[in-house]
Amino acid sequence: MTLGGFALIIVALAVLAYLTTRARAAAFGGPAGTMRSHSRPVYHGAWAAILAFVPAILVIVFWAVLGDNIVAQQTLARIPEAIRPGSGIEQQAFLNELRAVYSGALPAAFNENVAAAVPVYGELVGFWRLVIGGLALLLALIGGGYAWLNSQSEFRARTHVESFATIVLALASLVAILTTFGIVLSLLYESLEFFSRVSPFEFIFGTQWSPQTAIREDQVGSTGAFGAVPLFWGTVFIGAIIAMIVAIPLGLMSAIYLTQYAGASARRILKPLLEILAGVPTVVYGYFAALTVAPAVREFAISIGIDSASSESALAAGAVMGIMIIPFVSSMADDALSAVPGSMRDGSLAMGATPSETIKKVLVPAALPGIVGGILLAVSRAIGETMIVVMAAGQAANLTANPFESVTTVTAQIVQLLTGDQEFDSAKTLSAFALGLVLFIVTLLLNIYALAVVKRYREAYD
Amino acid sequence: MAEYDTETVVHEEMTLRNDAKMTARDVSVFYGQKQAVRSVSIDVDSHYVTAFIGPSGCGKSTFLRCFNRMNDTIDIARVEGDIDLDGRDIYDPKMDVVQLRARVGMVFQKPNPFPKSIYENIAYGPRIHGLAESKTDMDRIVETSLQRAGLWNEVKDRLDESGTALSGGQQQRLCIARAIAVDPEVILMDEPCSALDPIATAKVEELIDELQGRYAIVIVTHNMQQAARVSQRTAFFHLGHLVEYGPTDEIFTNPKADRTRDYITGRFG
Numbered sequence: 001m002t003l004g005g006f007a008l009i010i011v012a013l014a015v016l017a018y019l020t021t022r023a024r025a026a027a028f029g030g031p032a033g034t035m036r037s038h039s040r041p042v043y044h045g046a047w048a049a050i051l052a053f054v055p056a057i058l059v060i061v062f063w064a065v066l067g068d069n070i071v072a073q074q075t076l077a078r079i080p081e082a083i084r085p086g087s088g089i090e091q092q093a094f095l096n097e098l099r100a101v102y103s104g105a106l107p108a109a110f111n112e113n114v115a116a117a118v119p120v121y122g123e124l125v126g127f128w129r130l131v132i133g134g135l136a137l138l139l140a141l142i143g144g145g146y147a148w149l150n151s152q153s154e155f156r157a158r159t160h161v162e163s164f165a166t167i168v169l170a171l172a173s174l175v176a177i178l179t180t181f182g183i184v185l186s187l188l189y190e191s192l193e194f195f196s197r198v199s200p201f202e203f204i205f206g207t208q209w210s211p212q213t214a215i216r217e218d219q220v221g222s223t224g225a226f227g228a229v230p231l232f233w234g235t236v237f238i239g240a241i242i243a244m245i246v247a248i249p250l251g252l253m254s255a256i257y258l259t260q261y262a263g264a265s266a267r268r269i270l271k272p273l274l275e276i277l278a279g280v281p282t283v284v285y286g287y288f289a290a291l292t293v294a295p296a297v298r299e300f301a302i303s304i305g306i307d308s309a310s311s312e313s314a315l316a317a318g319a320v321m322g323i324m325i326i327p328f329v330s331s332m333a334d335d336a337l338s339a340v341p342g343s344m345r346d347g348s349l350a351m352g353a354t355p356s357e358t359i360k361k362v363l364v365p366a367a368l369p370g371i372v373g374g375i376l377l378a379v380s381r382a383i384g385e386t387m388i389v390v391m392a393a394g395q396a397a398n399l400t401a402n403p404f405e406s407v408t409t410v411t412a413q414i415v416q417l418l419t420g421d422q423e424f425d426s427a428k429t430l431s432a433f434a435l436g437l438v439l440f441i442v443t444l445l446l447n448i449y450a451l452a453v454v455k456r457y458r459e460a461y462d
Numbered sequence: 463m464a465e466y467d468t469e470t471v472v473h474e475e476m477t478l479r480n481d482a483k484m485t486a487r488d489v490s491v492f493y494g495q496k497q498a499v500r501s502v503s504i505d506v507d508s509h510y511v512t513a514f515i516g517p518s519g520c521g522k523s524t525f526l527r528c529f530n531r532m533n534d535t536i537d538i539a540r541v542e543g544d545i546d547l548d549g550r551d552i553y554d555p556k557m558d559v560v561q562l563r564a565r566v567g568m569v570f571q572k573p574n575p576f577p578k579s580i581y582e583n584i585a586y587g588p589r590i591h592g593l594a595e596s597k598t599d600m601d602r603i604v605e606t607s608l609q610r611a612g613l614w615n616e617v618k619d620r621l622d623e624s625g626t627a628l629s630g631g632q633q634q635r636l637c638i639a640r641a642i643a644v645d646p647e648v649i650l651m652d653e654p655c656s657a658l659d660p661i662a663t664a665k666v667e668e669l670i671d672e673l674q675g676r677y678a679i680v681i682v683t684h685n686m687q688q689a690a691r692v693s694q695r696t697a698f699f700h701l702g703h704l705v706e707y708g709p710t711d712e713i714f715t716n717p718k719a720d721r722t723r724d725y726i727t728g729r730f731g
Contacts, residue, residue, distance in 0.1 A: 263537065343574035347637070349535060350570075351587040351644065352563035361586070366577045 003060055006133035010060070010140045014053035017144030021048035021151050028153040039158035044151040046161045052144030056136040063132045071128060072098070075121045083113035187440060190433035197427045198226045203434060205229065209397035211417060211428040226431055228438070230397040234407035235439075238318040238393060239382035242403060246322025247382075248375060251329025258330070259337045260359055271334075278327040282387040289320035289392035301404040308405060312394030315403035321388050325378045332374020332454075336367035373454035380446035384439060386411040410435045471719045473708030476505065476695070483508035483648060483678040484529060484566075489543035491524050491533060498524045500702040501543070506648070508678040511670060513693035513710065515686055517725065520699040522682045523571075523652050529680065530566040530650060531559050547648070564591050566648040567641035572657045573633035575625030575640075580617050583625040583636055584608060587644035603643055611639035612669050631662020635669060642673075649673070651681040655688065667692050686726065690714050698722045 022045030028037045072095050076084060085094035097114045100106035102121055109115040151157065195203070206227015254274060258267050294316035301309030340363050348358040364371070394406030395416055417432035482505035491499035499521040506512050506529075514522040524533070531552060533539040545552050552562050564587070575583050584604040585594075594600035604621070608614040613635045617628070625636055634654055641649055651670070655663040670692045673679060683689050689696055689710065696713040698705045698721070706713060706722040717723045724730055 341574070343570055343572055344576060346532065346535065346570060347574040347576065347640075348586070350530060350532060350563055350568035351590065351640065352560045353586075353590050354560060357590050361590075362576050 001129075001133060003064055003129060003133060006136055007057065007060055010053060010056045010136060013056075013137070013140040013144055014049040017052040017140075017147060018045040018049035021045045021144075021148045024148065025151050025157075037153040038156050039161075043157040043161050044147075044155070047157040047164075048144055048147035048151065050161065050164055051147040052140045055143055056140035059132060059136045059139060063128070067128060067132070068099075071121065071124045074124055075117055078120050078124075079113075079117045083116055085113070184440070187433055187437045190430055191437045194427060194430035194434045197430070202226060203228050203431075207399055209413075211413075211431055224428055226427065228410075228431075228435065230399040231408060231410045231413055231435065232438075233399055234314070234393070234397070235383050235409040235411070237401070237403075237407055238314050238321060238389060238409055239385065240379050242315060242318025243322040243325055243382045244375070244379060246319050247325040247329050247378060250322075251326045251378075252333050252371065254326070255330045255333035255337060256359055256364075259334055260355060260363070274327050274330060277324065280324070282324065282385060283391075285320050285324050286387040286391035289316050289388050293320055294392050297404065306402075306404050308402070310394065310404065310406040312392060312396075312406040313404050314393060314407045317389050317393035318403070320392065321382055321385055324385070324388070325382055328378045328381060329374055332377065333367070333371045336370025336374065337363055339370065340366045369453050369456065373450045376446055376450035376453065380443040380450065383409075384411065384443050386415060390415050410439050414439075470503070470704045471706040471708075471722075473706075473712060473718070475709055476707055481508070482506060483548065485544075485546045486525075486528070487544045487546075489525065489528055489541065489545060491521070491528060492540045492542075493524075493536070494538045498702055499528075502699075502702075502704040504697055504704060504707055506678055506680055507695060508647070509675055510694040511674050511679040511681060511692055512695040512697065513689035514680065514682045514697050514699060515684070515689045515725075516699035516705075517730070518684065521702040522697075522699045525699070526650050526652055526680060526682050529648065530563050530568055532568065534559065560591075564644050565646050566650060567644065567646035569634070569637050569641055569649065569651045569654045571653045573630055573637050575628070575633050575636050577624060577626050579622045580608075580625050580628070580636065581621040583640050584643045587640060591644055593644060607639040607643040610642050610673070611635045612665065612672070613639055629662070631658050631665055634658060634662070634666055638666070638669060638673075642677075646677060648678040648680065651679065653682050653684065656684070663688075686714075698725065700725070 022041045025037065025039075025041035025044035028041075075098070076091070076095075085091045094111065094114060094117075097106065097109060097111055098117055098121055101109045101114060101118050102125070109118065203226050206225065207229045208225035208227045209230045210225045212224055258271060258274075262270060290312075294311055294313060297313050297316045297319075298309045298311050301313075344362055344366060345358055348362045349355070353361070389409045389412040393408060393412055395408050395412065396406045397408050397413075398405055400407060414432045414435050417429060417435075422429045484506040485504070486506075487503045488501045489499060489503070490497060490501050502521075502525055514526060516522050524539075527533045528541055528545055529552075531541075533541055541553065547562070547565065551557065552566075576586065578586070581604055584607050585600055588594050588600060588603050594603055605614060605618075608617060613632060616632060617623075617636075625633065628636060634657075638649075638651075638654070655666050658666065667688065670679060670681065674692075674694075681689075681693065693710045695707070696710040697707040698713065698717075698719075700721055706717060706719040708718070713722060714726060717726060
């Protein structure tokens with residue numbers, strides 16, 4: 001029987017524990033309709049099911065994750081020393097082949113030593129499967145039986161079930177937090193590796209970015225340059241300047257129209273339409289930028305006499321990114337404006353202010369912290385955005401304020417550095433992690449600050 | 463509750479006057495299908511404080527909001543009938559609502575100072591209507607308004623602080639000062655003390671007393687003692703009808719309509 005089979009039996013045992021314990025608890029004294037015991041029968045049943053299921057399934061999961069490694073090591077220990085593989089890569093290859101042959105993915109072993117090891121491996125796998133499965137079944141029986149015996153009228157099953165639920169919920173939230181920590185740690189580790197080759201000072205203040213390092217010593221450009229300033233500038237230029245010049249006025253004005261002027265029916269139609277923009281995959285924006293907007297921008301630039309205009313321009317990528325961010329800015333501004341109490345608006349109108357005076361002088365100033373918070377969140381999203389800049393902004397690390405020229409961003413460079421075959425010990429590849437770390441820190445700080453601003457402002461009106 | 467006559471009882475003193483500041487004739491207000499005010503006619507005197515009283519949902523606040531066309535801001539509200547200010551129809555398409563509201567100010571149930579400084583709260587109205595020529599002018603308007611609202615001594619040293627940082631009672635007097643700042647002819651007050659404690663209420667009532675005569679004041683209140691204390695004219699509303707309109711002391715001592723008597727003696731409401 002496989003581990004899956006054992007798991008099924010354990011589920012069945014848990015159901016059985018639930019049903020029998022619930023039935024037993026239902027019989028606790030007192031006439032129907034009165035409070036008979038501390039917990040209702042369903043809680044006694046649930047507690048029995050938990051005790052039967054959780055410990056047993058943990059054993060099975062533990063073995064499913066780590067068991068194979070243990071069996072492999074034991075196999076290696078048992079086979080004669082003569083056919084035992086060396087360490088490192090050789091051992092890995094041996095074990096991979098062994099597993100493939102055993103599972104039937106490989107019809108026959110190429111390595112005769114492996115062929116000799118297969119029966120040993122198979123025997124061990126079978127043995128451990130029985131031991132672990134049996135142990136799990138035993139635990140399920142003990143757990144369920146213990147709960148069954150323990151379910152007395154005064155047993156606080158409800159309290160136990162609820163604390164179990166709390167633990168499960170806490171673990172679920174921990175997963176996300178721990179993942180973030182894991183990401184930070186892996187970024188940190190690789191970045192430190194990078195900074196051991198390139199000085200952080202050069203990375204942060206250098207203005208020359210050319211990560212291409214030669215494979216052989218005698219090739220041209222054998223030393224790369226890792227000054228990331230052009231990338232940071234490109235990111236800020238596209239994401240925080242051009243995109244925001246597009247997104248802030250359009251987003252703000254559409255929010256003002258939707259909250260203050262549009263009738264209920266117009267709002268009902270326009271708001272979802274605007275939100276469709278947020279649902280367009282960024283890669284679609286990417287080729288819209290690269291194939292439609294960028295050539296138009298270039299032709300426009302040439303028609304006004306700027307001959308240096310590139311077909312991959314900061315303006316095209318930034319403008320399309322701005323369009324993409326509009327629903328984001330608009331919905332944050334919408335929330336902020338709607339949160340200003342209606343009495344404020346009435347007060348201003350009753351003074352004889354026109355609706356537009358009311359918006360300019362009372363509503364927008366009152367909603368300003370919320371709007372600013374929304375804009376900061378939008379900036380943090382824009383500078384982390386990848387697809388549009390990869391497709392439309394180009395790869396040339398120019399340090400220029402000319403929007404018709406090609407610039408590159410942190411995200412676009414990361415993509416370029418990590419796609420294709422790369423050696424994982426070169427400064428070129430490792431620089432992607434350092435860039436990622438900087439990007440992560442900047443967006444994290446922006447988010448924390450923006451959320452703090454939004455929160456403080458919400459408190460002002462609640 | 464017994465069946466009552468829906469005929470409005472208007473005391474003799476009321477019908478004889480012909481120098482009314484605002485007059486309403488057959489005014490009805492609808493919220494969608496629901497009729498909130500039923501054909502009400504009333505004259506508001508420029509020298510007196512007029513109180514609108516009645517149980518919750520009787521239409522008194524809705525009716526009050528017709529006098530400066532605040533019902534315009536509610537999409538589903540519809541107003542029928544005529545309301546005149548100094549003999550001119552305020553619902554006439556030629557009447558500019560901005561100018562109307564400059565002449566007919568309003569104070570709301572809940573104090574609603576803008577989240578700006580005390581100074582800027584008062585300066586708001588004069589600024590949008592272009593009433594001050596210079597900074598000195600504006601300073602003078604702010605000071606006079608605050609003085610008339612009895613708030614000057616409490617705030618003169620902190621005009622830069624936010625209006626929202628004041629206490630509830632001070633905020634409400636700030637809102638009254640803000641309404642006064644554009645020098646209106648009529649001030650509408652919609653239950654101005656319902657969110658205030660008794661001490662703050664007493665101060666606002668005192669202020670209303672001082673303002674009487676300078677402005678025509680209409681105050682909606684659900685507090686009968688307050689109506690008796692601050693007003694000279696009282697109109698009693700019930701279920702959208704104007705039941706009785708007369709001098710305050712008569713309404714409270716010798717009401718002519720059965721419904722008024724029952725309400726004042728506490729039989730319903």
